[in-house]
Amino acid sequence: MVWFLTALALLLLGGVLSLVLSRSRKTASLVGAISASAGGAVVLLQSFDVLISGQSQSLRLAWSVPFGSANMAVDPLSAVFAVVIALVTMLAAVYGTEYLRTHADKKNLGVSWFFFNLLTASMLMVVAARNGVLFLISWELMSLASFFLVTQEDEKETVRRAGWIYLVAMHVGTAFLLVLFLLLGKDSGTLDFDRLSTAAAPSWVFFVLAVVGFGTKAGFIPMHVWLPEAHPAAPSHVSAVMSGVMIKTGIYGLLRMLTLFGSLPAWWGWTFVGIGVVSGVMGVLYALAQHDLKRLLAYHSVENIGIIALGLGVGVLGISYKSSAMAALGLTGCLLHVINHALFKSLLFLGAGSVLHATGTGELDRLGGLLKRMPITGATFLVGSAAISGLPPLNGFVSEFLICLGAMIGLSGQVSLTASPLMGVLVVGGLALIGGLAAACFTKALGVVFLGEPRSGDVAEAHEVGRAMRWPMIVLAGLCVLIGLTAPLWPVVLQPAVAAIVPQQSSIAAEAARPLTGVVVGSCILLGLVVVLVQVRRQLLVRRRVEQAVTWDCGYTAPAPRMQYTASSFARPLVLLFRLFLQPRDDIDRPQGLFPKHAVLHTHAPDLFRRYVYEPLFAAIVWTTSKLRWLQEGRIQIYVLYIALTIFVLFIWKLR
Amino acid sequence: MTMLASIVHVMCALLLAPALPGVITRVKAWFAGRRGPPLLQAYYDLWKLLHKGAVYSKTTTWVFVAGPIVGLACAMTALLIVPMGGTAGVLSFSGDFLLLAYLLGLMRFFTILAALDTGSSFEGMGASREAFYSALAEPALLLGLVAMTAQSHSLSISGMVAAVTPVAIASPAGPALLLVAAALLIVFLAENARIPVDDPNTHLELTMIHEVMVLDHSGPDFAMIQYAATLKLWVLGALLVGILVPVRSGWWGVDLGAGIGGMVALAAVVGVIESTIARLRLVRVPQFLVAASVLSILALVLVMR
CATH class of the missing domain: 1.20.5 (Single alpha-helices involved in coiled-coils or other helix-helix interfaces)
Structure with missing residues (x-):
C-alpha cells in the first residue's frame, strides 16, 4: 500500500505544484503531465503485482471521522480497475500536454492540471476505499473534479448547461448512494466494508439504491442523460478519461456491492440483462442519429455500458442458478469489456480530439478525406472503430465472445435451466443487433470523417497532429490488437478478480481459455491470409498498368465534394426503421419556385x-x-x- | 480421417465455389427460355480479371485496396470454420459460430469502408443499405444458431450441424430445424445479395446494393471481391445444406459428395427463386429480415418445449 499512497501523493503534489506554477503555461503542463504519468506508472506496477500474485494489500489508519477507520485495500477486483484508470489517465495526460496548448487559450492550465490529477487520484481512491465515508468523499471529489474539467470552456453557453446537467445528475446519484451506505452501516454502526451488514432492510432496497446510484455514474438508460451532454463539452483528453474509465467506477461500485450478499436472486440478473439490452440498443440507435463526432461517441459509451451490464447480468444469473461456469464466463466478459472499452473508447475520443484539433469542427457533415491528411489518427481510429464494433481479431470481440458463450452454456446441456432460452435470445440476439448497429454507426463515422473528399475548406488544409498526441493513440490501438491476439491469457489474469464474486471456480479460467485459443488461431489465420493476399496482389500488378482516375460517377462530369453521401443520409434508413424509439424531427425549408435559390434540411434526434x-x-x-x-x-x-x-x-x- | 475429410471439403469449396453462380444463371436462363452463359463463366471472368491492370480513383486511400483483401481473407477463414454436413470444419471449438458470424461482419465492415472511400454518392447509398440490412440479418443468423445449439447441445457449429440426422428430423424437434432452415435461407439470400433483397443483374446503380458498392474496383481487386462473394455463398449455403441434406452415412466420401450435390441443388433453387419472384421494395426488406429472426425464435421455442 505504500506505493499506492506514494502514487496518490505524487498526483496531488503534481496537481498543486502545477497550480502554483501556472504562471508559465508550459511548466504547468509539464509538471501536471509528468506527475500524472509517474503516479500512473506506480499504480500500474503495484496493481499488476496484486493481479499476478493474487495477494491483496491493505491499510487501516485511525481517523477522527465517525463510522470506522480510514480503511484502504487493493484486492484483485480493485486492481483491475486501478490498472485501467492508471493506464488511460497516463496516456490522456501525455495527449493533454499538446491538446491544451492550443485548445485552452487564455485559460489557466494549472487549474486544468490540478483538477485532472485530482480526478485521477479520486478515482483511484474510489476503487481502493474500504470505508463508506472515505468512499463517498472520494466519489464526491471525483464528481466535482470532473465537473470543473467539463466546464473548462465556460464562456460557451452549451458548456455551462452541460456542466449544470452533469452536476445535478451526479448529486442525484450520490443521494441514493448516501442512503445505501447509511442502511448498510445501520446495524454494525461502522461503515468499514468488511463489517457492513445487509440486515437493515430487505435486499431489494439495497439493489434498487445501488442500481440507481451507481447506474447514474455508469450511464445506464434512463439515467444516461448527462453523458451525451458532458462528454462532448469536456476537453477531448478529459472526455477520454471520463468515458473510458470514470463511468466504470459505477460498474465497480455495483460489483463491490454484489460481494456483500451471500446469495443473489435471479431477478437481479434479469434486471441487469434488461438494462443491458435497453442501454445497448438504445445507446447505439441514438449514436446513429448524431451529427457530432463526440456526441456520437458519448452515446456509444451508453451502448458499451449496456454490453458490460449484459455480462454482469449473465454473471449474476450464473450465481443465482448455481452454474459457476456461466457466472465466471459472464463476469470475466464483463470485466474484460471494462478494460476493452476503456482502451478503444479513449482511443476514439483522442482521435476525435485530434480531428477537432486539426479542423476545428466535430460536425460530421463538414468533415471528410482526413485519412490522407492525418494518416496516423485515421489508422488508429479505424482500429478503434473495428474494435468497438466487436470484430475479430481485436479486443472487443473477445469480451463479447465470453459473454455470449456464458449466456449459451445453459443451452448446451451442461446445466439445465428453463430460463436459458430467454437468456440466449436476449443476450445473443441483443449483442448481435448491437454489434450490427455499431458497425453501421462506425462505418458511418469513419467513412464520413476520414474517407472520401473534404466537405469544407478548412478540412482540406488539416494536418496530422504532433507527436505527443499521436503516440497515446498508437499505444492504445496496439493494446487493442494485443488483447485480441492474447485472448486465452485474459480469463486467467482476471480469475482472481472474478473469484472475489464467484468463489468456487478454479478450472473455469482454463476451460474458457480453450475456445479463446480457437479464436486466436482463427485470427492468426486471418492475418496470415491478409499478408499473403497483399503479396499476391502486388505480384499480379507488378508488370501491369495501374492508373489513377476520378471516381466513377455514371458519366456525370463535374462531381463536387458536397455531392457525397452524408452522415445523415447514411444513417437515415436505420433511423427511420426505429423511428418509434428515436422520433427524429426534420426541419425542412423546401426549394420553391422554378429557379429555387436555396433549400435547407436539418435532422434531429432529441433524447x-x-x-x-x-x-x-x-x-x-x-x-x-x-x-x-x-x-x-x-x-x-x-x-x-x-x-x-x-x-x-x-x-x-x-x-x- | 475426419481431418482429411475437412481439408478435402475446404479444397472442394475453394475450387467449386465459382461454379455456383454459373448454376444459378443457367437455371434463370432456362426459365427465361435462353441458353445462358457457360457454367464456368465465373472462372473465365476471374481469370481475365486477374490478368488485367487496375484503375484507382484519386480520392481513394489504402482502405480501398484493403477492402477486397480483408474481404477475401475473411471469407477463406470462415470457410475453415463451416462444416459440410457431417464433415466438421477444419477449425472447430466452442463458440466458433460467433467467430464465423463476426468474420462475415469484418468482411462487410471493410467492403462498406472501401465503398465510402471513393466518395461516390452511389456507393455511399449502397454502403448505407448494406449496413442497414446486415444489422438486421446478423441477429437472425445468430438466433438461428442459438436454436440449433438448443437442439444439439453443442456450442460448436460443426457439432450443431452434425446433430441434424434423419432421426432428428423425424423427431419432435424436426419442425424446429425446418424453421431454422427457413430463417437461414432468408439470411442466405440477403447476405449474398440475391433476389428478393438485392438484384445482382440490375443495370441501375440506384437499385443495387452489393454491386454498387464495388463499382470502382477493377482488375485483381475486383477478382478478389468476386471470388470472396462466391466463397461467402458457399459458407452460408453449406450451413443450409447441412440441415436440409441430412446424409450421415459414416463414410466421409459419401457425406461430402451428398453435401456438394446439395450445394448445386441449392444454387438451382436460388435460380428458381430468382426466376419466380420479384424483388421486394426496399422498405419491405426489413420486415422480411425481421421475419427470419422471428422464425429463429419460434424454432427455439419449439425445441425447448
Missing part, C-alpha cells in the same frame, strides 16, 4: 428520456417549489421566527 422523463420531472419540481415562494419574505425578523419555531418543534419532538 426522448430527457424530453419525456426529466424535463417534465424537473418542471414539476420547479412548479412545486415555486408554490413555496411565499416563505421567502425578505424580512429578517421572519427568518428569526422560522428558526425559533424550528427549535421549538424539535424540543417538543425530543421531549415526547
